Amino acid sequence: MATAAGVSRTTLHRHFADRAELLAAAIAHANDVIAAAITNADISHGDAREALRRLVAGLIEAGDHIVFLFYSYATDEDQDDAKRGDAGDQAVIDLIRRGQSEGVITGDLDAKWIENALWSLIFAGCEDTRSGGLPRHIVIANVIRTLEGGIAL
Structure with missing residues (x-):
């Protein structure tokens, strides 16, 4: 982790008592970055379709943090849902429901299902960008x- 942060291990150990403390700080930071991306997309305003597009673009830009969270949650059995942070889940659900009421998002799928599909596509796109598959602007368009x-509809 020190190498990824661009610091020495000694510097890292001065700031964090152990790996668990470092991981908790990194997870909190990643959740903050993702929450900021959701906030900056201003998804409570304007046409729901355009808001959804802004959200996708913002989340893809925060891709390294999303991939980090996915892998940290997948490998840390001690993480429970309460510790993970919602990273704007309610705001995204509200956007989906608004899109359903505006008639631009199908109403026959549950909003939570659509949110899960959104996060799955976001992760797939972020992972593809991270591995060198496609540039971000193409991933945004594809997602x-x-x-x-x-x-x-």
Whole structure:
């Protein structure tokens, strides 16, 4: 982790007592970055379709943090849902429900299902970008196209 942070192990150990403390701080930071991406997308305003597109773009830009969280949660058996942070879950659900009421998102799928599909597509896109598969701007377009094709009326 020291190498990834661009510091020496000694510097890292001065700030964190152990690996668990470091991991907790990194998870908190990643959740903060993701929450900021959701906030900055301003998803409570404007047309729901455009808000969803802004959200996708913001989340893809926060991709390294999303991939980090996915792998940290997948490998840390001690993590429970309460410790993970919601990273704006309610705001995203509210956006989906608004899109359903506006008629731009299908109403025959549960909002939570659509949110899970959104996060799955976001993760897939972030992972593809991280591994060198596609540049971010192409991933953003692909996620939006796939998502809208699956939830549109």
